[in-house]
Amino acid sequence: MTTIQTGSANRTRSIAIWSVVALIGATCWSVLALSRGEDVSALWILFAALSSYAIAYRFYSKFIAKKVLELDDTRATPAERLENGVDYEVTDRRVLFGHHFAAIAGAGPLVGPVLAAQMGYLPGTIWIIVGVILAGAVQDMVVLFFSMRRDGKSLGQMVRDEIGVIGGTAALIAVFAIMIIILAVLSLVVVNALAESAWGVFSIGLTIPIALFMGFYLRYIRPGRVLETTAIGVVALLLAIIGGGYVEQLGLEEALTLSKEHLVIALVLYGFIASILPVWMLLTPRDYLSTFMKVGVIVLLAVGLVVAAPVLQADAVTSFATEGNGPVFAGKIFPFVFITIACGALSGFHALIASGTTPKMISKESHVRMIGYGGMLMESFVAISALIAAVVIDQGLYYSMNAPAGLTGGTAEGAAQFVGTLGFTISPDQLNAAAAAIEEQTLVSRTGGAPTLAFGLSQVFHEAFGGNLQAFWYHFAIMFEALFILTAVDAGTRVGRFMLQDTIGNVWKRYGDVSWRPAAWSASAITVGAWGYFLYNGVSDPLGGINQLFPLFGIANQLLAAIALTLCVTLLIKHGKLKYAWVPGIPLAWDLIVTMTASWQKIFSDNPALGYFAQADKFRDARDAGEVLAPAADADQMGTVIQNSMTNGILQSLFAILVIIVVANAVVIWVRAIRAGSLPTTEVPHTPSAIVEPADFFATAEEKRAMASWAEERRQQGDGRGREPVRSHR
Amino acid sequence: MNIATRVWRGLRWYLREFSGESRWDAYLVACQRDGVTPASRREFERHRADQVEHAPMARCC
Numbered sequence: 001m002t003t004i005q006t007g008s009a010n011r012t013r014s015i016a017i018w019s020v021v022a023l024i025g026a027t028c029w030s031v032l033a034l035s036r037g038e039d040v041s042a043l044w045i046l047f048a049a050l051s052s053y054a055i056a057y058r059f060y061s062k063f064i065a066k067k068v069l070e071l072d073d074t075r076a077t078p079a080e081r082l083e084n085g086v087d088y089e090v091t092d093r094r095v096l097f098g099h100h101f102a103a104i105a106g107a108g109p110l111v112g113p114v115l116a117a118q119m120g121y122l123p124g125t126i127w128i129i130v131g132v133i134l135a136g137a138v139q140d141m142v143v144l145f146f147s148m149r150r151d152g153k154s155l156g157q158m159v160r161d162e163i164g165v166i167g168g169t170a171a172l173i174a175v176f177a178i179m180i181i182i183l184a185v186l187s188l189v190v191v192n193a194l195a196e197s198a199w200g201v202f203s204i205g206l207t208i209p210i211a212l213f214m215g216f217y218l219r220y221i222r223p224g225r226v227l228e229t230t231a232i233g234v235v236a237l238l239l240a241i242i243g244g245g246y247v248e249q250l251g252l253e254e255a256l257t258l259s260k261e262h263l264v265i266a267l268v269l270y271g272f273i274a275s276i277l278p279v280w281m282l283l284t285p286r287d288y289l290s291t292f293m294k295v296g297v298i299v300l301l302a303v304g305l306v307v308a309a310p311v312l313q314a315d316a317v318t319s320f321a322t323e324g325n326g327p328v329f330a331g332k333i334f335p336f337v338f339i340t341i342a343c344g345a346l347s348g349f350h351a352l353i354a355s356g357t358t359p360k361m362i363s364k365e366s367h368v369r370m371i372g373y374g375g376m377l378m379e380s381f382v383a384i385s386a387l388i389a390a391v392v393i394d395q396g397l398y399y400s401m402n403a404p405a406g407l408t409g410g411t412a413e414g415a416a417q418f419v420g421t422l423g424f425t426i427s428p429d430q431l432n433a434a435a436a437a438i439e440e441q442t443l444v445s446r447t448g449g450a451p452t453l454a455f456g457l458s459q460v461f462h463e464a465f466g467g468n469l470q471a472f473w474y475h476f477a478i479m480f481e482a483l484f485i486l487t488a489v490d491a492g493t494r495v496g497r498f499m500l501q502d503t504i505g506n507v508w509k510r511y512g513d514v515s516w517r518p519a520a521w522s523a524s525a526i527t528v529g530a531w532g533y534f535l536y537n538g539v540s541d542p543l544g545g546i547n548q549l550f551p552l553f554g555i556a557n558q559l560l561a562a563i564a565l566t567l568c569v570t571l572l573i574k575h576g577k578l579k580y581a582w583v584p585g586i587p588l589a590w591d592l593i594v595t596m597t598a599s600w601q602k603i604f605s606d607n608p609a610l611g612y613f614a615q616a617d618k619f620r621d622a623r624d625a626g627e628v629l630a631p632a633a634d635a636d637q638m639g640t641v642i643q644n645s646m647t648n649g650i651l652q653s654l655f656a657i658l659v660i661i662v663v664a665n666a667v668v669i670w671v672r673a674i675r676a677g678s679l680p681t682t683e684v685p686h687t688p689s690a691i692v693e694p695a696d697f698f699a700t701a702e703e704k705r706a707m708a709s710w711a712e713e714r715r716q717q718g719d720g721r722g723r724e725p726v727r728s729h730r
Numbered sequence: 731m732n733i734a735t736r737v738w739r740g741l742r743w744y745l746r747e748f749s750g751e752s753r754w755d756a757y758l759v760a761c762q763r764d765g766v767t768p769a770s771r772r773e774f775e776r777h778r779a780d781q782v783e784h785a786p787m788a789r790c791c
Contacts, residue, residue, distance in 0.1 A: 086781050095747045106790045223775040226749035280779040287787070288749070349790045356788055484789070491789040514784055 018058065025051030032122065032316075040312045042388045045125050046305055049384045053377045056133040061373040064138065068572070068580040069145045071365045076689035078151045079361050088152075091361040093370060094697065099361070100375045102291045103353045104140070107485045108343030108557070109379055111189055111449035113387035114456075115550060116340040117398065118328040119321040121314050121391040123337045128387065131338070131345025132380035135587030139561055140350045141372030142568040142584055147355035148362055149683045155355040159567055159662065161682045162574065167665035171563050174658040175352070176499055177651070178556040180527070182349065183492045184534035185553035186485045187271075188545050191263045191535070192448035193478050197440055198256040199244035201263075203475060204482045205256070206240035207286065208270075214285035230288045237289060237483075241475050245439060257441075260539040267489075268532040275493040275524045283490050290484040297480050301385045301457065308464035310392035327403035327422070328447075329547055330609040331601065335594040339554035344383020346591065348560025350376065366695035374697075389456030390449075396426030397434055397443065401452050404544025405445040406631025415444040438474035447546040450481045496527035537644045542631045543615075551602060552648055558595045559659045565591060566666045573670050576678030592663070599656040603649060612649030616642045753778065 028048035031040070065071045082088040091099070116124045147153055153161070156175055160168025194200040214233045222228060247253050258266070274282050320326030321333035329340060343349070354372060362368065390398065399422055400408060400415035408415040412428035419426055435443045438458060443451065454477035461473040498514060500523040505512020511519045538545025568584035605611030608618040622629045623638045632638045673679045692710035694703040731739075746752040754771060761768040768774070 087785060092747060094744065098744075098748050103788060104790045108790070219776075219779070223772045224751060224754050226751050227745055230749070278779075279783050284779070284782060287789070343790070347790065353788055353790060357785075488789040491787055495788050 018055070021051050021054050025055060032125065036316060042305060042310045042312055042392055045121065045312075045384060045388055048125070049129050049381060052129050052133065053381065056137070057374060057377060060133060061137070061141065061369050064141060064373070064583060065366065065369045068577065068583050069142065069368070071145070071368055072686075073364050073366050073695070074686075074689055075365055076687045076691075077148060077362045077365060078359065078684075079363055080689055080691055081684075081687055082151065082360075087357065088360045090363040090691065093363065093367045093693065096358065096361050096363075096367070097371050097375060097697075100353065100358045100371050101378055102294065103357070104347070104350045104375060105294060105379050105382060106343070106488050107186055107189060107450070107481055108347065108349075109383035110386045110453055110481060112341045112554065113344055113383045114390040114449035114453045115328050115402070115546070116337050117314060117387060117390040118318065118326040118402070119333050119337050120317040121312055121387065122316040123321060123333050124341060124387045125384070127338055127341055128344045128380055128383045131341070132376055132383075135561075135565075135591065136344075136346035136350070136380065137373040137376035138584060138587055139346060139348075139564055139568065140354050140376040141368055143351045143564050144354040144359055144362075144372040145365075145368045146568065146571050148359035148365070148368060151684055152357075152360035153355060153682075155351050155564060155567065158355065158571075158682075159563065162567065163570055163662065163669055164665045167662040170658040170661040170665075172503070174560065174563065174655060174662075176496065176503075177655065177658075178348070178560050179492060179496055179499075180530045181534060181549070181553050181556050181651070183489055183496070183531040184538065185546075185549050186488055186492075187264075187267050187531065187535045188538040188549060189448040189450050190482050190485045190489075191260050191267065191539055192446060192546065193450040193454070193482060194258070194263055195260045196257055196442070197478075198247045198253045199439060199475050200478050200482070201256040201258055202247050202252065203237075203240040203244040203479050204486075206243070207237065207289070207479075207483060207486070208282070210236045210240065211282050211286040211289065214288070215281040218285065219280055226288060229285070230292055233285065233289050234292060237293070237479070238476075241472065241479050244475055245471060261536075264532070264536050264539055267535070268528055270486075271489055271493050271532070272524055272528045274490040275497055275528065276521055279494075283487075283494070286483070286487050286490065290480075290487040293480045294484055297457075297477070298382055298385070300461070301389075302381075304457075304460045304464040305385060305388060308460050310388070310460060310463065312388075312391050313393060313395050314391040314398070315395075324610070327399060327407055327418075329550055330607075331551070331598070335598040335601075336551065336554075338594045339551055339558060339598050341383065342554045342557045344380055344386070346558065346561050346587065347379075348557050348562070348564055350379075351560065351564035363691055364689070364693045364695065367693075370696055386453055389453050389460060393452070393456050393459060394426065394430075394434075396424035397431065397455070398452060399424055400426060400431055401443050401446045401455070402449075403445060404447060404547050404631070406542055406544060408445045410442075410445055412442065412444055437470050439471040440474070445544075447544060449546070450478060454478045454481065493524065493527050493531070496530075497523040500526060537640075537647065540640055541644050542633070542637045542641060543644075548644060548648060551598070552652060555595055555598050555602070555652065556655055558591055559599075559655050562588060562591050562595060562659050563662050566663050570666045570669055570673075571681060573673045574679040574681050575683075578674060595659070596656065599652055602652050603656070612645045612652060616645035616649065619645070750778070 025048060028044045028051065031044045032048060079088050079090045083090055113124050113128060143155065146158065150158060156168060156172045159171040194204060210233055214229050218226065218229050247256055321337070324330060324332035329336065358371065362371065396419045399419045403418060408418045412431040415431060416426055416428045431443060435441065438455065443455070454474050457477040458470045458473035462470040497520065501512050501514055501519055510516060513519060534549065538549045541548050565584045565588035569581050569588055572581045572584065601610055602612055606614050608615040619629055619632070619638050619641045623635060623642070628634060628638060632641055692706050694700065694707070699707070754774060757774060758768055
């Protein structure tokens, strides 16, 4: 066959394959759109997602790569130009994909969709899939690209350099404040999952000695044997989960059944100690554990869902979506479904990773596509799986678990009665039986998303793999969520500490020295104190911490995305690519509409269930009149509600104002750049690249030939460094 | 090479790269190429751990 014939045969085959993928996607979406009141399999959601991702990756990300960003493999990346074996390092694309994914994936995409299931399965499904394709993956890819072209500069630095000092300062404050809220909400999820659960406390508690053991083992006994150490750690972890089932027999049940307040104290102390200990002792080994657990559970979940093929129990769209009176969180489908899902569709926090370590390790420019866009598609897949886990459980149980204790009274009878008023039927006996099946004392008002997800997972795994292991699976899932939330808390506190030291270091030089103990300890204490404060507010709030704080978390994350997308639009315009500014521009416009509407409602709504200040007013008026409003039980709790609502409202306003400042500053630059046609940026000039590597996950025949001839060329030149660029240690 | 061997080797390669275990091998190769006496494994790994100490890794939500 001649080359032309082969080419056209390949083309025909490619058209045929993509037509089939498109057809599968269209079928799945049609079934989801048209099925009402009948048994719908969860697999329709799963396959609608997978085929949509495939098409988006193949076509849209390619368009962005070729036309919008004009990825250029003749340009050397920062890793190639500045390689130093420390932070700049040429890394295999598939390995870097793993690192990047491990860094962006956390508890957010697991928890958000579970809470958003209150709106029904359809709104969540649509936003997780459409959102990632048009917004989340675009943001990650474009930020990664621009940071890579600037030697891996951070988001805050780029905003400062490319938009202005005002915008840059606002962005810096916003990043720090948003991180505090994120840490507080994630910790709240852990506290809610572990409170009153002796089994959970036992196994999560044991992760600390396990990680310490791994740390010492790696440092003193078997230096560098990470895989061996991790294998030992994983086995110990599984034993810890199994052992938790025997807390009663061990006589530890009472000692380990902790209240939320005690858990807060434990977590704050832990966070402080973990952030000042050397990383090799606790943080690094814990990170190994959580990364391997994360990947393992995701694979297990995907297999479990396909094998179990559960039927969706939730309605496609619930009445809470249109009326905004849901018990899990207040507000209508617009804007709150977008706020709640957050990380699985669009996450501003990813912009910090995409402008942090990843851009310094990319070996070829073309890898931005698979790592930035591809990595986020995988995160979205995690979110879809979490959503499925929440909508395949009995919905009476879902609402019993997710309504705040103020509404259910915290008892099975109260919960059964409450969900009855929502139109669901579940008896107290059924609730008790569900709790007994996973060996927990109760499932009522276990808010925060983690217990619901764990219950959903345990049900899916139980159906898929059989055996009498539902309680094990439940605690396995709790362990896995808590493990990587705690990793995020450790790492986040440390990042916060470094940011604080860096900022104060601008004025007081010595404070910026990260190895100076007084500075390190005090900066850690400030960071921990800040998130600990919000965490404590969350657990003591009679209205329910998740109900109160999760919207703040979601809005904060989406506002950070607005800052990142603003930067993307600004840079495209400055580079004279106004005609492609719509690529990050459309998600930016949408994100601003969503977040500003949500902020407006949380600040100015006169509905006390929705607006923070309206809520504070309502409780203040009642207190002044000497009344006590449910769910508060006394005047003290009334005071707590008022104070928390005021704090949250002020913080909410601050976030929105900071973002408006960044966007306003950017608009000035847009106008200037459009008038001038383009403006100079801090992009590093073109330097020729010597590395030859495939562009995507799998090498094409042509790429394999190119790599082979490159290896041959280097061998003949006596370079002796072989095919892979060797990472030398200097 | 049959498929099982290839998958096993691929997986092993990936895990060693991902966990950073293969850095040591790369270091030994580099030392040999440059004619330098390599440090002990313990010293090498300590040096790497010290680098991580000052570069906080971000973990997302």
